[in-house]
């Protein structure tokens with residue numbers, strides 16, 4: 001087993017880190033369409049192609065819908081396929097996302113998370129990918145550019161695992177990560193290529209009882225993406241759920257093995273815990289917000305307050321059990337959502353957490369903070385109030401306002 | 411493009427194993443199904459087919475059965491050409507990296523009029539502009555049949571469909587059929603052709619020619635649907651002949667934009683007296699029944715006029731007038 005391999009520090013914006021990781025992962029086909037704040041990924045990749053730095057067929061499609069269709073088809077043919085999008089582009093792909101997961105193609109896609117229209121807004125929030133949470137894709141969110149780089153490489157390992165065979169979406173916060181230069185530790189091309197390897201095609205049992213590669217192979221004609229009616233559709237869907245639960249373990253294993261070669265681990269791969277062991281109050285968040293939150297937790301800890309943080313790295317499959325265990329001693333929890341579920345009593349992460357902790361005994365207080373929509377800046381001072389609110393809840397032993405909007409104009 | 415003229419014999423075609431197998435669920439007298447069978451007779455080696463949602467996709471792939479003896483992929487209604495792009499790109503790079511053994515694999519994208527004229531048009535235009543090496547095969551049954559006979563922009567003027575019914579104030583579809591093959595020629599394609607399955611050898615030859623093009627090729631095939639046209643299933647192929655004989659659907663090919671009539675239509679240009687009136691083609695089809703009511707005489711005349719006008723325009727493009 002390779003261990004702590006040589007790395008090189010490079011200053012990269014999140015988008016560049018993603019493009020670099022895709023390049024190093026020996027991707028066969030990239031089909032993509034530009035949209036802010038993902039554009040740098042497509043542009044950077046085009047440059048690799050133009051300079052002959054990659055052996056990749058790059059399809060500059062006429063829409064995101066076609067980009068996803070072409071990615072699915074390329075993957076079904078046996079190629080390793082990568083694409084990237086955001087906001088309206090991801091929304092336009094909506095139909096095809098379900099086709100990708102239903103066809104069990106291991107496409108990897110980076111999402112530079114951005115608000116959805118209307119009103120039009122190009123800045124960062126999680127509305128775009130949260131709206132796709134039921135599309136059957138594995139969803140991971142990066143805290144910083146380093147993690148974006150690492151997660152793209154890991155995503156191929158996860159998606160292509162024969163017990164998973166599901167597409168993976170890796171989110172990085174629009175502008176906050178996508179456009180901000182950071183020092184990123186990178187491997188050599190050879191190291192990544194060797195680590196990811198050539199895509200292995202799973203064998204499946206044909207109706208004739210023989211094994212055949214699960215791809216469009218003229219030697220073993222296979223009908224992919226058929227119509228399946230009342231008598232079979234349900235089983236297809238149940239199998240996707242099975243693959244999702246298999247992914248829980250695969251993501252942890254990949255996080256571990258990648259940790260060994262890189263020296264970097266992201267919690268257990270599913271969740272990232274910060275001072276939770278003895279915490280009485282805790283915040284749950286996703287993405288780059290965690291960086292600021294960790295500083296706040298440090299301050300609170302210095303003041304003797306038993307505060308902690310849980311960052312959800314993998315949102316689909318949702319790691320309910322890991323979250324329940326990590327929060328078993330916490331008495332009051334604030335869940336942060338950078339998107340809304342209109343009319344749904346709180347944001348999507350809030351729903352998941354309340355669902356996951358319903359069976360906890362005793363059940364902690366759980367409140368929701370909607371924040372940062374359309375790129376609205378949330379200051380450390382504002383973020384700190386979340387912890388003081390939680391302290392108050394503990395003192396009063398009651399919740400006055402279960403859903404709050406942080407940083408909203410009066 | 412090769413100059414070789416293909417001479418497919420009936421025996422040769424009959425002896426070639428089918429790639430579109432019987433047992434599918436198409437209606438009796440379904441010409442689109444006949445078209446697919448013929449199209450697959452024209453293949454020249456390993457071939458991957460990708461199909462848009464529509465009647466032919468649905469009748470041929472009901473899990474756990476399939477009519478396809480060649481690799482086949484369906485993703486959605488509007489994606490046939492985008493799928494072909496992805497397949498072609500994957501084949502290209504995988505061959506370069508030594509991951510597939512085949513010297514060459516042909517790619518055919520198949521869609522109905524809905525998946526081509528309407529919802530799939532953007533993807534088609536994009537894939538052609540990018541120059542992917544594939545054949546786009548449009549089987550045109552002139553409406554959305556799979557969802558119950560709704561109008562498309564390929565539905566002809568006057569036809570009654572479930573979304574352009576012949577009512578007391580609106581007599582069927584008011585708009586005219588989109589000249590799709592011409593639009594494809596405007597993409598500077600090397601090979602664009604129209605075909606009708608009564609002239610089966612012509613159809614098969616055109617498929618082969620389209621496959622031989624290195625780059626995108628487009629074939630528009632006329633495909634009567636007795637269910638949607640409310641016509642006698644036994645007469646489906648006859649309608650595919652009448653459409654050509656009345657110049658409702660002339661058959662031709664354009665190599666690098668140079669239009670050339672194919673024999674059956676060429677004959678009519680040489681012997682215009684043999685050109686039949688459109689009513690010969692329209693009568694017997696339930697979708698045009700209302701046009702034969704005395705109060706709709708003007709509509710019938712209009713269809714004759716527009717057919718004549720388009721035929722004249724075509725002759726001009728072929729330098730025949």
Ligand SMILES: Cc1ncc(C[n+]2csc(CCOP(=O)(O)OP(=O)(O)O)c2C)c(N)n1
Nearest residue numbers: 463464465487522523524525553554555556
């Ligand atoms: C995005 C989307 N819109 C609508 C449909 C419903 N739909 C399925 S097939 C079809 C019509 C197909 O028409 P056409 O392409 O002409 O093929 P045909 O069934 O006539 O052979 C429609 C409207 C769909 N599957 N997907």
Ligand code: SF4
Nearest residue numbers: 436437440465635637
């Ligand atoms: S409805 Fe028409 S196109 Fe569809 S299967 Fe029946 S005859 Fe064929």
Ligand SMILES: [Mg+2]
Nearest residue numbers: 522523553555
């Ligand atoms: Mg149709």
